[in-house]
Amino acid sequence: MIAYRLPSLGADMDKATLVEWVKQPGDKLERGDVVAVVETVKGAIEIETFEEGVLERHVVEAGETVPVGETLAYISTGKEGAEESSEAPPPISKEAPTTKRKVTPAARKCAREAGVDIKRAPAGPDGVVDLAQVEAMIAAPAKPPGEEAGETAAPARRTKPGLNLAAMRRAIGAAMARSKREIPHYYVASSIDCTVLKTWLETENQKRAVADRLLYASPLIKAAACALKEAPALNGFYEEGEFKPSSRIHLGVATALRGGGLIAPALHDTDELSIDVCMAHLRDLVARVRTGRIRGSEMSDPTATISILGDDTADAVAPVIYPPQVVIIGCGAIVSRPWVVNGAVEPRHVMTVTVAGDHRASDGRAAARFLNSLDKFLQAPEAL
Amino acid sequence: MSDDELKELVTRALFEVAPDLEGEAIEPEESFRDQFEIDSMDLLNFIIRLHEATGVDIPEKDYSQLTTLSGCVSYLGARLKAD
Numbered sequence: 001m002i003a004y005r006l007p008s009l010g011a012d013m014d015k016a017t018l019v020e021w022v023k024q025p026g027d028k029l030e031r032g033d034v035v036a037v038v039e040t041v042k043g044a045i046e047i048e049t050f051e052e053g054v055l056e057r058h059v060v061e062a063g064e065t066v067p068v069g070e071t072l073a074y075i076s077t078g079k080e081g082a083e084e085s086s087e088a089p090p091p092i093s094k095e096a097p098t099t100k101r102k103v104t105p106a107a108r109k110c111a112r113e114a115g116v117d118i119k120r121a122p123a124g125p126d127g128v129v130d131l132a133q134v135e136a137m138i139a140a141p142a143k144p145p146g147e148e149a150g151e152t153a154a155p156a157r158r159t160k161p162g163l164n165l166a167a168m169r170r171a172i173g174a175a176m177a178r179s180k181r182e183i184p185h186y187y188v189a190s191s192i193d194c195t196v197l198k199t200w201l202e203t204e205n206q207k208r209a210v211a212d213r214l215l216y217a218s219p220l221i222k223a224a225a226c227a228l229k230e231a232p233a234l235n236g237f238y239e240e241g242e243f244k245p246s247s248r249i250h251l252g253v254a255t256a257l258r259g260g261g262l263i264a265p266a267l268h269d270t271d272e273l274s275i276d277v278c279m280a281h282l283r284d285l286v287a288r289v290r291t292g293r294i295r296g297s298e299m300s301d302p303t304a305t306i307s308i309l310g311d312d313t314a315d316a317v318a319p320v321i322y323p324p325q326v327v328i329i330g331c332g333a334i335v336s337r338p339w340v341v342n343g344a345v346e347p348r349h350v351m352t353v354t355v356a357g358d359h360r361a362s363d364g365r366a367a368a369r370f371l372n373s374l375d376k377f378l379q380a381p382e383a384l
Numbered sequence: 385m386s387d388d389e390l391k392e393l394v395t396r397a398l399f400e401v402a403p404d405l406e407g408e409a410i411e412p413e414e415s416f417r418d419q420f421e422i423d424s425m426d427l428l429n430f431i432i433r434l435h436e437a438t439g440v441d442i443p444e445k446d447y448s449q450l451t452t453l454s455g456c457v458s459y460l461g462a463r464l465k466a467d
Contacts, residue, residue, distance in 0.1 A: 205444045210435040213444065215424050258404055258421050286425045291403060310424050312417065 001056060003071040004035065007047055009299040010264070011323045012175030013040045014104035015128045017065040018072065022046075023055045029075060034295070036072065041168040042263045044292035045299060053077040065126035067104035106131040110178055114138050132167075135174040168261045176320050183238075183321050184359040188367035192375045193341075194334050195349045200381045216334065217253075217308050218279040222384045223377035224306050224329055225249045225270035231370040233362040234355075235303050237324040243361035252302025252322070253282065255289045263289055264305045264322060265298035275384055309333050316352040326358035327367075385438075385464055387457055394456040397433035401426050412454040427451075438464060 006016060016038035023035045034046040035055070056074040060066055101123055111118040111134045121129045121137050197219060205213040228235045228249050236245040249271045252264035267273065267281050288294050306329045307319050317330035332352040339348035353374065355367035377384060385393070398416065399406045405420055416422040422430070431450060435442055440463045442450070449459045 202444065210442055211432045213428065215428060217424070256421060256423060258402065283425065283429070287429070 001074050001076050002051060002053075004049060004051070004055075004073040004075050006038070006066055006068050006070050006072055007296045007300055008068050009040060009045060009296060010175075010302075011106070011179065012131075012171045013042060013045075013068075013299065014106040014131045014171075015065055015067045015102075015126075016040045016045070017126070018060050018062050019044060020062060021058055021073075023049075025055055025057050027055045029053050029055055038296075041164060041171040042257065042261060043289075043294070045294050045296055047296035049075065051075055051077055065102075065128050067102050067107075067128055067130070069105050070102065101129055102127060103129040104131060106178070107134045110134045110138075113182070130171075130174075131178065132170040132174040135177050136170075139177075165260055168257075172261060175323070179320050179323050183323060183326075185321060186357050186359050186364050186367070187318050187354055188357070188364045188371065189316065189318075189352055189354040190368075190371040190375065191337075191350050191352045192371070192378060193339060193348050194351045194378060197378050197381050198334065198349045212276075214275060214279050215282075217310075218275050218282060219381045219384050220308060220331065220378070221251060221253065221267065221270060221282065221306060222273060222275055222278050223374055223381075225251050225273075226377050226384070227370050227374040228304055229271050230373045231366055233366045234327040234357060234370055236326060236361070237303070238326050238358055238361055239324050243326060243358075246303040248303065250301045250303045252305035252325075253285065254305060254307035254319075255286055257289065262307075263294065263299075264302060264307075265289065265294050266302040268298075268301065275381075304329070307331065316354055318354050319356050321356055321358055326361040328356045330354040330356065385461070387461060390457045390460050391453065393437050394434065394453055394460070397430055397437060400433055401429045410453045412457075413452055415451045416453075417451065434460065440464065440467070 009016065018036060019039045020037045022037060023029060023033065029035065029049050029052060031050055031052055032048055035049045036047050037044050038047055053075045056076045058073045060070070060072045066072070103118060107121065107129050108118055110131055111121060116134070116137060118129065121133050123129045124133055197216060201214060201216055232245050235249055236243060248269055250266040250268050251270040252266050254262050254264045256262055265285055267278065267285065270278070273281065302325060304325055304327045305322050307317060308331045309317055311333055313333045315335060316332040319328040319330040321328050330353070334349050334351045336347055337350045338345050339350060341348065353371060355370060357364065357367045395410060398410070402420060402422065408420070411419055427447065431442055431447060434440070434456065438460055440460060446459065450456050
């Protein structure tokens with residue numbers, strides 16, 4: 001019997017509320033099956049299992065909010081051997097709601113590093129001490145407990161069921177405050193001539209039916225993944241005091257949520273996708289972001305993130321790294337600019353790409369090499 | 385197709401692409417992007433829906449005429465009349 005725990009869902013989601021059990025006790029589980037739907041500040045997420053077996057019993061009921069890492073259910077894997085005996089499930093008891101405070105791992109770590117006493121952090125209205133509560137305590141230590149801006153302080157504006165913009169903003173703020181405090185960011189930028197890319201895309205889209213057309217995001221994401229492959233110091237995680245490079249490239253794509261906020265789910269094995277498959281996956285991903293059907297693995301897997309501002313936005317962005325990743329690639333809008341080509345000034349389509357890197361894992365030189373290689377890939381989009 | 389029918393068709397296509405906007409009033413002259421934070425992916429999906437619903441083949445160079453409700457109505461109206 002093994003514990004099925006709430007998986008990590010990214011730096012700004014350290015807790016979730018169980019909405020629905022998709023699998024019931026007695027149901028057979030295959031690897032990758034969606035077991036439950038949880039609600040986070042960024043909408044609903046479907047969480048999967050990576051174990052095969054039979055669902056024994058639920059521990060958490062719909063409506064309960066729990067921190068990342070908490071046991072949600074028990075799965076019987078059918079190999080009741082020595083290696084599993086350590087995790088014997090506690091006896092079933094239906095006692096009154098526990099009075100023990102739940103603390104998320106991110107909140108505990110943050111409190112320890114900031115030298116504040118986690119016991120003094122107030123729990124949120126859902127009974128969980130999360131990163132936002134600890135960050136609020138660090139920012140305003142003199143404030144007596146109970147005065148924090150909790151969900152109860154002001155009626156939060158809701159755009160759709162489950163999406164609490166105030167709570168989401170607080171969670172993003174807490175994760176980014178942690179990123180800026182812990183990660184020594186460096187920034188390196190280049191302006192890349194995207195005229196070849198634009199022209200190739202126009203020709204390509206003329207040949208294609210409406211439904212098969214490409215957005216420039218697709219070749220750009222693929223090119224960035226290929227360039228990351230040549231820059232291993234930028235792809236992976238900084239955990240437990242050291243950089244752990246990842247052999248696979250799962251590029252997280254920052255996607256705007258209407259009403260505010262971002263979510264950056266992964267396109268798995270991005271470097272191995274053709275531009276067409278990348279486009280199809282991207283379309284599917286955005287559709288699921290909009291309807292709240294993102295998978296837990298998509299939230300926990302990104303090895304690096306790309307943020308593409310898109311048309312009619314701004315020239316450049318200096319983004320903030322999403323821990324435990326060590327790089328984020330910010331792409332400004334492609335704009336028409338006077339450019340020097342072979343000694344003469346010409347109008348060209350130019351994009352400013354800014355790499356924010358973690359100095360604990362790499363130097364600006366690695367980011368500069370990445371940018372040169374991204375440029376190289378973007379000059380030959382047909383080869384991507 | 386009358387302008388009112390086209391307006392209905394365009395509105396439905398928009399809400400299908402962005403279900404969270406369902407029921408919102410659409411300002412006919414203001415761009416979808418400014419009103420609803422419609423991005424390039426939403427716009428592409430929206431144009432696919434318009435194409436499916438009307439049969440009009442919409443080349444990429446015409447996308448800029450499809451950024452507002454009234455723009456969509458007059459573009460599709462003209463294209464349907466020409467076909």
